[in-house]
Amino acid sequence: MSAKAPITQDVMTIPRKLPEGPINLVGLTRPQMRETLIAHGTPEKQAKMRVGQIWQWIYQWGVRDFAEMTNLAKAYRADLAEKFVIEIPEVVSRQVSEDGTRKYLVRIAGGHEVEVVYIPEEGRGTLCVSSQVGCTLTCSFCHTGTQKLVRNLTSAEIVGQIMMARDDLEEWPVPGAPKDETRLLSNIVLMGMGEPLYNFDNVRDAMKIAMDPEGISLSRRRITLSTSGVVPEIARTAQEIGCLLAISFHATTDETRDVLVPINKRWKIKELLQALADYPRVSNSERITFEYVMLEGVNDTKEDAHRLIALIKEYNIPAKINLIPFNEWPGAPYKRSSGNRIHAFADIIYKAGYASPIRTPRGEDIMAACGQLKSATERARKSRKQIEAEAGL
Numbered sequence: 001m002s003a004k005a006p007i008t009q010d011v012m013t014i015p016r017k018l019p020e021g022p023i024n025l026v027g028l029t030r031p032q033m034r035e036t037l038i039a040h041g042t043p044e045k046q047a048k049m050r051v052g053q054i055w056q057w058i059y060q061w062g063v064r065d066f067a068e069m070t071n072l073a074k075a076y077r078a079d080l081a082e083k084f085v086i087e088i089p090e091v092v093s094r095q096v097s098e099d100g101t102r103k104y105l106v107r108i109a110g111g112h113e114v115e116v117v118y119i120p121e122e123g124r125g126t127l128c129v130s131s132q133v134g135c136t137l138t139c140s141f142c143h144t145g146t147q148k149l150v151r152n153l154t155s156a157e158i159v160g161q162i163m164m165a166r167d168d169l170e171e172w173p174v175p176g177a178p179k180d181e182t183r184l185l186s187n188i189v190l191m192g193m194g195e196p197l198y199n200f201d202n203v204r205d206a207m208k209i210a211m212d213p214e215g216i217s218l219s220r221r222r223i224t225l226s227t228s229g230v231v232p233e234i235a236r237t238a239q240e241i242g243c244l245l246a247i248s249f250h251a252t253t254d255e256t257r258d259v260l261v262p263i264n265k266r267w268k269i270k271e272l273l274q275a276l277a278d279y280p281r282v283s284n285s286e287r288i289t290f291e292y293v294m295l296e297g298v299n300d301t302k303e304d305a306h307r308l309i310a311l312i313k314e315y316n317i318p319a320k321i322n323l324i325p326f327n328e329w330p331g332a333p334y335k336r337s338s339g340n341r342i343h344a345f346a347d348i349i350y351k352a353g354y355a356s357p358i359r360t361p362r363g364e365d366i367m368a369a370c371g372q373l374k375s376a377t378e379r380a381r382k383s384r385k386q387i388e389a390e391a392g393l
């Protein structure tokens with residue numbers, strides 16, 4: 001690909017409403033659900049109230065069967081059951097790591113599969129959600145990047161991953177029981193498969209549903225969206241989602257970043273930093289997380305650490321730098337930096353006044369760690385040669 005070649009999105013989203021068969025209510029925003037109910041016979045005057053009731057059953061109580069929606073008239077429940085379904089992705093397999101991390105493989109329409117990871121932590125738990133099957137971008141250190149993009153996930157398939165995890169964790173509240181605030185699933189990171197900002201509308205709708213106070217009710221400060229740097233969509237993320245932002249930075253010169261994160265050929269480091277500088281003000285959020293994968297001999301020198309600080313300072317970005325030891329995958333063209341290198345790098349950043357946590361790899365034994373996700377069943381994959389060529393090896 002030449003330096004100026006546009007990075008295309010050749011993406012296809014399955015229409016929500018299939019030509020035949022019932023319509024899935026999951027993934028519709030409140031206005032969309034209202035329109036859908038009205039279009040199928042719910043009187044306009046009642047529609048807002050019905051949305052409120054159905055919404056709570058689906059997202060607050062985790063109900064999947066209209067018959068259980070006891071505050072609706074029996075005849076209306078039967079009518080709903082004829083026209084609609086409440087459907088989430090199907091779990092194909094579940095692996096549990098020795099550190100408690102759970103990796104799910106879920107099947108979505110068309111027989112495609114994506115991975116979802118649950119990471120339990122002290123007093124909280126994070127779900128790593130996927131936004132695409134595969135990825136159009138080809139970051140040379142990322143396993144998902146070796147898998148061609150198959151399609152964008154719908155908003156139902158995105159919010160459905162959260163609902164699936166709550167099913168597995170048995171975390172739906174029971175009507176009438178006291179509210180338990182200690183959640184097993186307390187945080188969401190959009191760091192699974194895919195580039196969330198190349199599937200903006202569906203990611204936004206799904207996150208809005210997850211934040212709705214009468215449902216899953218996660219605060220926008222407990223949701224982190226990670227992007228490789230789709231600059232034009234960063235301002236929209238601040239305005240329309242308002243969640244926390246993480247940026248896959250990974251390199252301190254355009255030359256190196258062009259190779260590691262090829263979207264950099266389209267939007268250079270300086271353009272990216274300008275968009276990041278504007279983010280906290282617009283979204284009213286705190287620090288931006290800079291993700292930095294530590295690759296031996298590629299981006300891990302002391303000079304890199306100093307350059308990184310200088311860039312962040314130049315743009316005056318409130319930042320935290322998350323150092324990620326590279327997680328290997330079969331055929332990966334890089335090695336993880338040594339522990340000494342990583343600590344020396346972290347030290348320079350810390351002394352410059354920024355938090356520099358080193359991310360502990362989780363679920364490595366089940367290939368659930370950052371950048372290891374890839375559905376083995378997807379046949380469309382790149383050859384080793386192609387991966388090496390793209391990595392400039």
Ligand code: SAH
Pocket residue numbers: 139141142143190191192193194195196226227228247248249291292293324325326327328329370371372
């Ligand atoms: N597409 C988005 C989100 C998914 S990747 C993005 O790129 O930001 C989540 C994080 O894991 C990113 O920072 C990504 O760069 C990092 N990552 C990818 N492959 C990795 C690997 N093999 N080891 C460690 N981190 C990796």
Ligand code: SF4
Pocket residue numbers: 135136137138139142143144145146192193194195228248
């Ligand atoms: Fe796609 Fe993110 Fe992997 Fe890059 S790091 S290939 S953007 S999933």
